[in-house]
Amino acid sequence: MKLLLDTHIWIWSKLEPRRLGSRARAELSDSKNELWLSPVSVWEAIVLMQKGRIKVQDPFAWVERAAEQLHEAPLTQEIVRVGMALPLPHPDPADRFLAATAKVLKLTLLTADQTLLGLGDIATLANR
Numbered sequence: 001m002k003l004l005l006d007t008h009i010w011i012w013s014k015l016e017p018r019r020l021g022s023r024a025r026a027e028l029s030d031s032k033n034e035l036w037l038s039p040v041s042v043w044e045a046i047v048l049m050q051k052g053r054i055k056v057q058d059p060f061a062w063v064e065r066a067a068e069q070l071h072e073a074p075l076t077q078e079i080v081r082v083g084m085a086l087p088l089p090h091p092d093p094a095d096r097f098l099a100a101t102a103k104v105l106k107l108t109l110l111t112a113d114q115t116l117l118g119l120g121d122i123a124t125l126a127n128r
Helices: 007-015 022-029 039-050 059-067 077-085 093-105
Strands: 002-005 034-037 108-111 124-126
Touching: 002 007, 002 022, 002 093, 007 039, 007 059, 007 108, 022 108, 022 124, 034 039, 039 059, 039 093, 077 093, 093 108
Parallel strands: 002 034, 002 108, 108 124
Antiparallel strands: none
C-alpha cells in the first residue's frame, strides 16, 4: 500500500507513537508499504514548532531527520486545482492539498481527521 501521512500522523509517529491506533502502527511498520509525505505537512509542522505547539530542539533538523525515509510527494498545479474543487466543509488549504495529493497520486491518506475520511474516490485509512 502507498500511504500518504497526514501531518499529525507523521508527527505522532515520530514524537507520540502511543497516539497511533494498532492498524496505523502496523501499516507504518510494514516494510511492503510505501510511506509518502507532502511538503505541505513539512510546512505545517514547522509552523506548529515556531508557534511552540510542538517542542523540538531544531525544527529544520528535526524535519529533515523525520522525513528522510519517506517519499516526497510533489505539490503540482493539478493537485492545487483538484484540492480547490474538493467538497470539504472547511477552507483549510492544507487538508485540501493532502486530500488532493492522495487522489491525484493514487495514495491512501492515513489520517485521524474525520472530515478527510470517506471523501468519495479518495482512498483513506483511519487512525485505528
